[in-house]
Amino acid sequence: MIYFDNSATTKPKKEVLETFMKASEEYYGNPASLHKIGNDAENLLESARKQIAQLLNMKRIVFTSGGTESNNLALIGTATAYRHRGSHVISAVTEHASVLKTLDELESRGFEITRLSVDKAGQIDLDELKASLRNDTILVSLMHVNNETGVINPLSEIKKIISSTRAFLHTDAVQSIGKIGLDPQNTPDLLTLSAHKIHGLKGGGILAFNNFQPEPIIYGGGQEAGIRSGTVAVPHAAALAKALRLAQPNPLFPEWNRSLREFFSTFDDIMIISPDSAAPHILSLALSGVTGEVLVSGLQDEAVIVSTSSACSSKNTETSHVIDAMNVPPVFRDGVIRISFGAFTTQQDIMDFQHAFKKVHRIIKGVRKNEN
Known part of the structure; x- marks a missing residue:
């Protein structure tokens, strides 16, 4: 996992x-x-x-x-x-x-x-x-x-x-x-x-x-x-x-954060919400056209655990007050997820996540395309 x-x-x-x-x-x-x-x-x-x-x-x-x-x-x-x-x-x-x-x-x-x-x-x-x-x-x-x-x-x-x-x-x-x-x-x-x-x-x-x-x-x-x-x-x-x-800052966090930013930049339906100056252990992003809950569920099926936003309110279907305050475009507001690293995160996790995300993204977008 x-x-x-x-x-x-x-x-x-x-x-x-x-x-x-x-x-x-x-x-x-x-x-x-x-x-x-x-x-x-x-x-x-x-x-x-x-x-x-x-x-x-x-x-x-x-x-x-x-x-x-x-x-x-x-x-x-x-x-x-x-x-x-x-x-x-x-x-x-x-x-x-x-x-x-x-x-x-x-x-x-x-x-x-x-x-x-x-x-x-x-x-x-x-x-x-x-x-x-x-x-x-x-x-x-x-x-x-x-x-x-x-x-x-x-x-x-x-x-x-x-x-x-x-x-x-x-x-x-x-x-x-x-x-x-x-x-x-x-x-x-x-x-x-x-x-x-x-x-x-x-x-x-x-x-x-x-x-x-x-x-x-x-x-x-x-x-x-x-x-x-x-x-x-x-x-x-x-x-x-x-x-x-x-507790010590992990010197690899910035590198992993940059790697994922570069990875997500290859998708034309993803908005990276966290600014470049944000703390390196948190990366917030949004996928257009789907809800964050769908993305979280799809990733979980691939043994990847992420959150929709703040865990304290992630079961609340309302848009996060932070996302509202930042004026994130409406098309992205419902599709927010948060990735956050910890002491047990590894380089292999980063690589495996990218493979899993591509698969889930393809499935989600494919299903939606067929539905339309």
Whole structure:
């Protein structure tokens, strides 16, 4: 099987699974307990926290259940904590649903939201960002790499633009950590990471931040310095730290991306949606005259796994909000698929995929021609 849906989730690495199992078997105590078993679990938890903080060049790490919770905590927690400064938040129309839906919730609570537009390449206009900043802007939330198209936001430039304000910068880095990395000199104020996107386990994530403390959105026993109540999942924390230590950008991703771009350029009914400047592990494209679901199904019959767009909404028959925002021509909007590489992708996968795609394309177009 060729698995090209790594932006939806990744296969856990053996070393990560081993860390999780060992931590589950040997460090099963509650890290909040006073006895030795609890202390041992707490020591492992704090070791994982320290490792992650160093790897990300961030000061504080709060363990969560994943990217969605981390994004909710970043937006609601920061907006609530700093409402005395203002009630204006800036983001973009192409953010992940866990950000967009949270922005809607903030709006219902009286916050004012500015949603930046994007051009046909999926890029925000930095001048629009600059013009949108106000004295009461308290938070700017912009993802590093778009989960559907791989479009990269220039974080260093964004950080410079907002540096003269009191606004915090939050970055959903779920699709960039371990793929293209972050400039350690330009880290955001808050950063979201999900374990299962970097060959870790589902159910683990973090919110990393510097120099301030968001308000909690989950209440209880006051764990995680009062920011995220609930017994901390120590095995998940240890496994996430291991996954992050192992996560390294693959130098072959750009080459494979270029190879597939050249391959798809030979078809006159395919539009490559991801710009050349996009992250190399994601390639979004569209086939005219068919739906993405048909193409996904056809490729699956050839043991190739891809996604229609974002896995979080791929079962929704509506056109992706990202595709709509980029003004993709109507003839291509229904036929979008996303290819995404991971640590287990090989050169043979790239070659075998091309053979499989040609076969599926011929079958799909042949059937449609006969139907007409």
